[in-house]
Amino acid sequence: MEKIAVDMDGVLADVYHQFIQMHFEESGVLLQEKDLEGLTEYEAFPHILKHVHTPGFFRTAPLISDSQEILEKLNHKYEVFIVSAATEFPLSLAEKQAWLNEHFPFIDWKHMVFCGSKEIIKADIMIDDHFKNLDFFEGQTFLFTQPHNTHKVNGKHKRVHSWKDIEHFLI
Structure with a gap:
């Protein structure tokens, strides 16, 4: 097999949904996936390391x-x-x-x-x-x-x- x-x-x-939601909760800015095209995850989400270290981030995706x-x-x-x-x-x-x-x-x-x-x-x-x-x-x-x-x-x-x-x- x-x-x-x-x-x-x-x-x-x-996880993009998670990042977008967490970014919105922090900044009030709702990002659209099409606006993130071509950006690395670190470029698109300035607080990505904070997000992935937040308890529940991976559990609730x-x-x-x-x-x-x-x-x-x-x-x-x-x-x-x-x-x-x-x-x-x-x-x-x-x-x-x-x-x-x-x-x-x-x-x-x-x-x-x-x-x-x-x-x-x-x-x-x-x-x-x-x-x-x-x-x-x-x-x-x-x-x-x-x-x-x-x-x-x-x-x-x-x-x-x-x-x-x-x-x-x-x-």
Whole structure:
């Protein structure tokens, strides 16, 4: 059975929604995703480090549309691993595991990989929103569109704009 490594933040969890909401609560300015296109997350959200260190940030992130249903379908066809860079933000470890347990109960703890660098990850397919995680990967890669990667191009990675796109290519 082929293995798929699926990123969490920006692919399953809508952390952009979290950042936008927290920015609004602090500044009163409601950012639009289209206005953030091409900006790194650090450029778009000046208080990003404060946000990711806020208790509950990762635990309360909303789901990206269609991710539950389609990931469950993938889980019947592939061996699915959730691979998340979590060790940089220690609070995120328990919060991410609790979030996954709540929203993706069909993914067992043995298929949750919390790491720093994803360079060690070996699978057949990787779905991620960051080039830094996809560029070194030796298997098939899917770049999940987020504002920070909208204007970047790399012919090696197939761009997907939604979970429906992933379903089209992989199921």
